[in-house]
Amino acid sequence: MMTYLDFEKEIEQLDKNLDALKNPYESEGISSINQDKITDLQSTIDRKIIEIYSNLNSWQKTKVARHEKRPRSDYYIKNIFQNFQLISGDRYYAEDESVITGFAKLDNMSVLVIGQEKGYDTESRIKRNFGMMRPEGYRKCMRLMKTADKFNIPIISFIDTPGAYPGKGAEERGQAEAIASSIDCCLSLNVPTISIIIGEGGSGGAIALATSNKVLMLEHSIYSVISPEGCASILWKDVSKSNEAAEAMKITAQDLFKFNIIDEIIKEPTGGAHRDPIGCANSIKSSLLKYLEFYNNRNDINIRADRKEKFMKIGKDLPADISFGKFNKDEIIQMSKNKKIILISFLIITILGLLFYLS
Incomplete structure (x- = not known):
């Protein structure tokens, strides 16, 4: 059953009308199948989908990236690779099922996925911790990335997470250290690495595995240091401003490609990957083969140095007058002043309390 987003109401109604034409005996007043009407209505639906999806704003793209029917890593692994061999555990603490790891074949080439x-x-989301990796997940990935590096096997990562898991246990087991070490591990590899952001690329939880030679994004995916809701909560203390935050943060594939933060936008099927998962999988496979062939034929490239240079250059090419959206300068200045007033008041109260206690 198709799940419709709030900006797809017209499409939803047209789909209902199409279902009524295809199942005439379940609809009052319709007693036969009219193939011409079905064809015309299907064409109308296709045009409407193209019209809507050609004009999505950043917040709408965020909703598409989080769509509950959007293909996940598990789907792409099953439909792009052959002979996938699952490998589990970090050899220190436990298995983290929010990240799938293993070796596979991409056509005739061995790769780490x-x-x-x-x-x-609900059941699988709880099992997968909603895609939020724990320290043991990052350590498992590092273990396998080092193995792949040892045997000269390229590494492919699918990124889809709201962020690293912020739970108490994860922090106690060294979440920040695990993320930092994973980034360092990615930068030190001597084999080609390719990352594809297929949904959400959330903060350090994503960059820990996306520090790659090539970073690709699906057309309607997002990549950011914080969620739009989180940004709105911090800047405006109002989550209803998530739409404005999404626009200002430049989180879409189109914005990030323009700023040279990513290397390619992989076009999705009309209406998003959830409407044609296998078509999207084929597009991803074509891009992966293209870049793997590129590195196979270029012995003159220092893969490790190339990767480091790529990330060191980020931000250097941005124009000086770039605008990052609808942030109200006066509003932010006032918020900063308010925070200073609160801090000063807190310090005064603390000092007075100490003086009272000592007296």
């Missing part, structure tokens, strides 16, 4: 996995229903 890493995929952050959110799950599809």
Whole structure:
């Protein structure tokens, strides 16, 4: 059953009308199948989908990136690679099922595949921790990346996470250290690494596995240091401003490609990857083969130095007058002043309390 987003109401109604034409005996007043009407209505639906999806704003793209029917890493692994061999555990603490890891064949080439996995229903989402990796997940990935490096095997990672898991246990087991070490590990590899952001690329939880030679994004995916809701909560203390935050943060594939932060936008099927998962999988496979062939034929490239240079250059090419959206300068200045007033008041109260206690 198709799940419709709030900006797809027209499409939803047209689909209902199409279902009525295809199942005439369940609809009052319709007693036969009219193939011409079905064809015309299907054409109308296709045009409407193209019209809507050609004009999505950043917040709408965020909703598409989080769509509950959007294909996950597990789907792409099954439909792009052959002979996938799952490998589990970090050899220190436990298995983290929010990330799928293993070796596979891409056509005739051996690759290491890493995929952050959110799950599809309540049971699988709980099992996968909604795609939020724990320290043991990052350490498992590092273990396998070092193995792949040893045997000269390229690494492919699918990124889809709202962020690293912020729970108490994860912090106690060194979440920040695990993320930092994973980034360092990615930068030190001597084999080609390719990352594809297939849904959400959330903060350090994503960059820990996306520090790659080539970073690709699906057309309707997002990549950011914080969620739009989180940004709105911090800047405006109002989550209803998430739409404005999404626009200002430049989180879409189109914005990030323009700023040279990513290397390619992989076009999705009309209406998003959830409407044609296998078509999207084929597009991803074509891009992967293209870049793997590129590195196979270029012995003159220092892969490790190339990767480091790529990330060191980020931000250097941005124009000086770039605008990052609808942030109200006066509003932010006032918020900063308010924070200073609160801090000063807190310090005064603390000092007075100490003086009272000592007296």
